[in-house]
Amino acid sequence: MEHSLSPLLSNLQRLWFFVCLKALISNLIARYSKKQRPKLPPGPKPWLMLGNLPEMLTKKPAHQWIHNLMKEMNTEIACIRLGNTYVIPVTCPTIARQFLGEHDATFASRSLTTCTDLVSSGYLTTILVPFGDQWKKMKKILTSALLSSEKHLWLHDRRTEEADNLMFYVYNKSKTVNNGVAGLVNIRSVARHYCGNVIRKIVFNKRYFGKGRKDGGPSFEEEEHVDSIFVLLRYLYAFSISDYISCLRKLDLDGHQKNVKEALKVIKKYHDPIVEERLKQWNDTPKIDEHDWLDILISLKDANNNPLLTLEEINAQIVEIMIATVDNPSNAFEWALAEMINQPNLLERAIEELDSVVGKERLVQESDIPKLKYVKACAREAFRLHPMAPFNPPHVSMSGTTVGNYFIPKGSHVILSRRDLGRNPKVWKEPLKFKPERHLKSDNGSNVVLTEPNLRFISFSTGRRGCPGVSLGTTMTVMLFARLLHGFTWTAPSNVSKVNLCESNDGLNLAEPLMAVAKPRLQPQLYHL
Structure with missing residues (x-):
């Protein structure tokens, strides 16, 4: 009996020895790895399970809390745990360039949020979509089919129509009395609707969804449309508790999902009938000439000559295009003009350049843009000092890696501070x-x-997730600046000694829309369509 048990005991002893040896080796490897691996960036001590969500919820707005925290800690990179997610804010251009340069491939994904899911119709678009085949497909379509230099030239006349309409509209406003003040213009409204007009003309080949207005301004439909776009912009990457505690997503505790759904309902009310009618035209007619981006998106074919995009993809991508084009140019001009009214010498210098390059016998054209160095410098300065959003869209790490001598875990949300990069x-x-x-x-x-590209401030970002619409964005921005600075003199209302440059409580835009008095400075015939 003892003889028969000895081989079994011997095997058990060997097994136990190898189990212990494996545990010892694993423990040594873990200790060595932990010792060698750099630490996380500095940050506040997190609560169990919740991380730093309690602080985020009690110290709103979140972007101010984050910036104040980094200032108190005297750091240009931090690690803030929200739920189980590591959020890595960065305010240093050198570190930012490491994320979007040397390690760009690692940080080429996007975060999954309730609002981005809604706006992208389940991640069918480009900007909001995580790294993968869908993103590659849609980015290729944007860069080659919509935003190529050939297509930019093709749509030149559409953009010029809206620049001409901008002059016509502001000229009409300058001849009317608003709130008892002659020539008083709401700059925020004018700038946003110019951007909305341009992108509607490019996408749908139309300025108005309804009958429009004789003075060139937006009617109710366009106002509702643009307002809804800015609602989406407000909530896309807002810090929502539902995005960090997954079991709370359906509860929509902060109301973000409700607001986004309502805004999308308005936008789709105007977009969907146009897309569906155009799709029907393409299906019913053998050959249709392309007139706008919608035609291009519908006409794209795959290798088997089948439609490359579904109706859902087309609709979702158009919404994203609208979001991407209206905010930065309009915000930059409003801020720049407010600053320049308070420093009249800056206005004088811009006008001197415009008169030198363009003269006063014609309007600014896109061909003038390369020569308008000071006007472009004004736009750059607005992007630097007064960005539209506190942070850029998150770059999500697809693997754990070391950046700036700190360990960045897989799944971390890296957010570059538009505000503090430009104000460093x-x-x-x-x-x-x-x-x-x-x-x-x-x-x-x-x-x-x-x-x-050096990320001393952020305009179009850089790397794989950089904005592919640099030419369009630049053209829209500079034409908005140049046309309105060249065509009108701008002053504060007589009862205002200086424009109030305070930021809003929950964002970076002006606390109140800029109201300025416009006076035409060119020949009257130049303003008429």
């Missing part, structure tokens, strides 16, 4: 002062461009 005192002298001339001595020699 280590990079910019007098960072809080609006000084367009600082951009005339650019890295590009005598050329002034609106892009900033």
Whole structure:
């Protein structure tokens, strides 16, 4: 009996030895890895399960809490745990360039949020979509089919129509009395609706959803449309508790989902009938000439000559295009004009350049843009000092990696601070002062461009997730600046000694829409369509 048990005991002893040896080796490897692996970026101590969500919820707005926290900790990169998600804010251009340069491939994905899911119809678009086949497909369509230099030239006349209409509308406003003041113009409204007109003309080949207005301004339909787009922009990447505690998503505790659904309902009310009618035209007619981006999206074919895009993809991508084009140019001009009214010498210098390049016998054209260095410097300065959003869309790490001597875990949300990159005192002298001339001595020699690949501020970002619409965005921005600065003199209302440059409580836009008095400075016939 003892003889028969001895082989079994011997095997058990060997098994136990190997189990212990494996545990010892695993423990040594874990200790060594932990010792060698860099630490997480500095950050506040998280609560169990909740992370730093209690602080985020009690110290709103979240972007101010994050920036104040980083200032208190004297750090340009931090780690804030929200639920089980590591959020990594960055305010240093050098570290930002590591994320979007050396490690760009690792951080090429996007976060999944309740609002981005709704707006992208389940991640069918480009900007909001995580890294993968769908993103690659849609990005290729955007860059090659819609935003190529050939298509940009093709749509030149559409953009010019809206620049002409902008002049016509503001000229009419300058001849009317608003709130007892002659020539009083709501700059925020004018700038946003110019951007809305341009992108509607490019996508749908129409300015108005309804009958429009004889003075060139927006009617109820266009106002409702643009207002709804800005609602989406407000909530897309807002810090929502539902995005960090998954079991709370259906509860919509902060109301973000409700607001986004209502805004999408308005937008789809105007978009969907146009798309469906156009799709029917393409299906019923053998050959249709392309007139706009909608035609292009419908006409795209795959290798088997079947439609490349579904109706859902077309509708979702159009919504995303609208979101991507209306905010930055309009916000930049409103802020820039407010700053320039308070510093009249800046307005004078911009007008001198415009009169020198363009003269006063014609309107600014897109062909003038390369020569308008100071006007572009004003736009760059607005992007630097007064970005539309506190942070750029999150870049999600697809694997754990080391950046700036810190370990960034897989799944971390890296958010570059648009606000503090542009206001970093280590990079910019007098960072809080609006000084367009600082951009005339650019890295590009005598050329002034609106892009900033060194991430000293963010305009179009860079890397795989950089904006592919640089040409369109630049053209819209510079034409908005140039046409309105060239065509009108701008002053504050007589009862206002200085424009109030306070930011809103929950964002970075002006606390109140800029109201300025416009007076035409060119020949009357130039303003008429």
